[in-house]
Amino acid sequence: MFKELYSPVQKIEFAPFNSLYVKRDDLIDPYISGNKWRKLKYILAKATAENKTHLVTFGGAYSNHLVATAAAAARSGLTATAFVRGEEVKNEMLLLCSLFGMKLIFTDREHYRHKQNLFEHYFADDTQAYFVDEGGASAEAVTGCAEVIGELTESYDHIFCAAGTGTTAAGLLKGIQQHQLNTKLHVVPVLKGAAFIGDEIAQHTKISTHFQLHLDYHFGGYAKTTPGLISFIKSFTAQTGLLLDPVYTAKMFYAIQDLQEKGTVGKDEKILAIHTGGLMGLFGMKDKF
The missing domain is CATH 3.40.50.1100 (Rossmann fold)
Structure with a gap:
């Protein structure tokens, strides 16, 4: 934590x-700078309290939130997956995400709009998965x-x-x-x-x-x-x-x-x-x- x-x-x-x-x-x-740290602080606390070990989140290819979540997960002993909006690309931000151990799933913009559906489709059987909305938007944040x-x-x-x-x-x-x-x-x-x-x-x-x-x-x-x-x-x-x-x-x-x-x-x-x-x-x- x-x-x-x-x-x-x-x-x-x-x-x-x-x-x-x-x-x-x-x-x-x-890497977990600014409001990203403040938003993730209590999200991680809640995930840990619920015995979740896998953070699943969303963002664009240059999302600071993705880098922050990847770094926060790695430091907390958790795993992380991100649905990345748009076609597959390589850049500095996604390199950092990968180095922190985050799995990246590139998603077309139409499917990306339905985040809860994506989460349920990919992680319905993963009892350790914890949904983190785009940008960390939540009451905890x-x-x-x-x-x-x-x-x-x-x-x-x-x-x-x-x-x-x-x-x-x-x-x-x-x-x-x-x-x-x-x-x-x-x-x-x-x-x-x-x-x-x-x-x-x-x-x-x-x-x-x-x-x-x-x-x-x-x-x-x-x-x-x-x-x-x-x-x-x-x-x-x-x-x-x-x-x-x-x-x-x-x-x-x-x-x-x-x-x-x-x-x-x-x-x-x-x-x-x-x-x-x-x-x-x-x-x-x-x-x-």
Whole structure:
């Protein structure tokens, strides 16, 4: 099982921000980094409590979640299988998955949509198999992500996070409510048509005035970029030394800058950005740079 790990908060000097801080979850672990560690922590605890020894999960060919699950399984004495969306490929991420002992099953996109059916078809007779949803989305993951708030030693006017499934955001909002903070949570979905994320969050905790969803920073959709976003990443990293991934964190930091320029966030208000890791996703974007 995982040992307890915590991440530091770092003040970032990057114009036009006066008071920007980053919760460096990307430093938690090189392979089970950021929110991946927080999501898997209680999933593994539950699987172990149910005497399950085989994690079965889902993701794309450049999925940080797959690498994290493979590494977590290996360190915990478990086995792992992943259904990989799309045609069979070889890349840096899947190499790591294989080295950690994960079995890969490449699956066409139509069958991939029906994850529970895939699990039941392949593992109906495997009493040791434990279903782990894509990205680790689960109530256990929400519990793990809520712990971010309890680790903070200072108060902030605003907390920002990127969102794919809404699990991390649900945990953060739950943590804000548990600690009765006045902080406002800003959630930046990284895919088109992501209004549903509000509904996903509402399944885990009460939506309140401490929550705002920003739907205009997807840059074309999941894993999509624009020259402007790539330029922003280069400038931000060169000035701060902080790496961003184009899929999640870059879109969040871009949104923070834009919302501050528009006056949605005050220039002197204290902002905390949650760096959710995922930096190996840069490998899948190397042609963009």
